[in-house]
Amino acid sequence: MTDDRDTLKVINNFALRLIAIPTKHELAWFIAREVVGPLGFDDCVVYLYDEEKEVLRQTAAIGELKNPTSEEIRNPLEIRIGQGITGHVAQFQEPLVIDVLSKDDRYIPDIGIAQSEICVPLVADGRLFGVIDSESPTAFHFTDTHLQTLTTVAAMASAKLRLLEQDRTLEMHEKLLAAEKETLHALHVAETANKAKTDFLATMSHELRTPLTSIRGALGLLNASVISNQTEDNQSLLDMAMRNCDALVNLVNDFLDYEKIIAGKMVLSAAPVEIGQLAKSTVDISQGLAQTYSIRFVFNETTAPMWARVDETRYVQILRNLLSNAAKFSPIGSPVEISVDDTDTHIRTSVKDFGIGIADKHRFDVFERFTQIDSSDARRQSGTGLGLAISSSLAKSMDGILNFESSLGEGSVFYVDLPKIDNYPG
Ligand SMILES: Nc1ncnc2c1ncn2[C@@H]1O[C@H](COP(=O)(O)OP(=O)(O)OP(=O)(O)O)[C@@H](O)[C@H]1O
Numbered sequence: 457m458t459d460d461r462d463t464l465k466v467i468n469n470f471a472l473r474l475i476a477i478p479t480k481h482e483l484a485w486f487i488a489r490e491v492v493g494p495l496g497f498d499d500c501v502v503y504l505y506d507e508e509k510e511v512l513r514q515t516a517a518i519g520e521l522k523n524p525t526s527e528e529i530r531n532p533l534e535i536r537i538g539q540g541i542t543g544h545v546a547q548f549q550e551p552l553v554i555d556v557l558s559k560d561d562r563y564i565p566d567i568g569i570a571q572s573e574i575c576v577p578l579v580a581d582g583r584l585f586g587v588i589d590s591e592s593p594t595a596f597h598f599t600d601t602h603l604q605t606l607t608t609v610a611a612m613a614s615a616k617l618r619l620l621e622q623d624r625t626l627e628m629h630e631k632l633l634a635a636e637k638e639t640l641h642a643l644h645v646a647e648t649a650n651k652a653k654t655d656f657l658a659t660m661s662h663e664l665r666t667p668l669t670s671i672r673g674a675l676g677l678l679n680a681s682v683i684s685n686q687t688e689d690n691q692s693l694l695d696m697a698m699r700n701c702d703a704l705v706n707l708v709n710d711f712l713d714y715e716k717i718i719a720g721k722m723v724l725s726a727a728p729v730e731i732g733q734l735a736k737s738t739v740d741i742s743q744g745l746a747q748t749y750s751i752r753f754v755f756n757e758t759t760a761p762m763w764a765r766v767d768e769t770r771y772v773q774i775l776r777n778l779l780s781n782a783a784k785f786s787p788i789g790s791p792v793e794i795s796v797d798d799t800d801t802h803i804r805t806s807v808k809d810f811g812i813g814i815a816d817k818h819r820f821d822v823f824e825r826f827t828q829i830d831s832s833d834a835r836r837q838s839g840t841g842l843g844l845a846i847s848s849s850l851a852k853s854m855d856g857i858l859n860f861e862s863s864l865g866e867g868s869v870f871y872v873d874l875p876k877i878d879n880y881p882g
């Protein structure tokens with residue numbers, strides 16, 4: 457053991473250098489080489505506590521037998537808490553001096569047999585960071601001075617270990633914050649891009665609507681005025697132009713509707729409407745669809761009037777979309793049944809088809825915008841996949857709901873429930 461002056465020098469040097477030591481590993485080696493060794497201990501092992509594995513791990517050492525040439529330990533042991541003398545010190549967080557190791561059955565021999573041992577815990581705020589251990593080949597080697605000196609070293613080391621731990625936590629927080637910032641930025645970029653895309657589509661649709669409407673008008677006039685002396689070829693060209701023009705007008709209108717709905721700008725004017733009549737007239741004006749797809753619309757007449765609070769135009773829009781879907785996905789010659797029923801709280805309009813049906817796994821997909829279940833090249837039917845997304849939002853805006861039941865290969869029933877008005881207009 458060094459004298460008081462030298463001890464003070466070593467401790468002083470430790471205190472001055474401590475602040476600049478960057479890692480736990482380097483601290484352990486500094487303690488062994490630059491502190492405990494120069495203090496006159498012939499042997500020293502610094503164990504650091506691995507919280508995850510709950511073991512003390514030999515991290516740095518000096519001494520004849522452990523004597524590493526570089527930062528390497530021969531036979532690095534891992535000790536469980538409570539195991540041996542070091543494990544005991546770690547468990548109870550109290551220093552121990554064993555004068556005669558041969559009489560202590562906790563002793564676990566390392567490289568070579570020792571006669572006495574001193575071990576102090578590395579603890580800060582009740583938290584275990586490790587232990588400093590020294591052995592001697594002589595019994596009764598360690599004195600109170602050894603104990604006091606090593607305890608001082610351990611106290612300084614523990615404070616530094618705690619600081620390093622806090623630094624690490626801080627660093628992790630900073631990293632997390634940076635990652636979060638990056639995610640938010642990416643989200644913002646994606647949202648901006650999405651908005652730019654929607655704005656562009658909306659502007660383009662607006663711009664397209666006027667010329668398209670006039671083209672459609674001109675085609676209609678042409679069709680009407682020259683019908684008498686039309687050749688077959690010209691007529692079929694004209695028909696095709698009108699069909700495609702109608703499809704484009706519908707697409708543009710659907711898109712503009714959808715854009716209005718998501719922007720919360722869709723204004724509905726709900727009023728009491730007799731649904732039986734409105735449904736029937738909607739089916740009547742949709743007979744063209746039935747012809748196009750060679751199916752039959754069968755309307756189940758009802759006698760009692762059924763009043764609901766709806767926006768007439770939007771109700772017609774929903775029903776026409778359901779009729780068009782039923783027609784598109786039905787086999788040729790098949791009926792599509794339309795009925796209006798009273799469910800006590802709502803007036804239900806149902807459209808039942810005997811077509812391809814919808815698999816359970818696509819139950820929620822059909823209401824997603826731009827979703828079409830069979831999007832393969834083999835898909836026969838036209839459309840953009842906006843119809844049900846729009847219809848469902850419209851139904852909700854009228855305090856109603858759009859839903860369906862279906863079995864694959866057998867057909868589907870789509871129904872829209874709208875708030876019923878009792879005893880109207882009586
Ligand atoms: N009656 C039905 N039978 C079988 N599948 C249907 C039926 N109705 C809708 N679907 C499926 O749901 C998808 C979405 O329907 P939606 O009405 O939203 O779009 P679309 O008819 O394809 O196009 P759009 O209505 O915009 O012209 C359809 O493409 C189809 O795959």
Ligand SMILES: [Mg+2]
Pocket residue numbers: 777780781839842843844
């Ligand atoms: Mg549709």
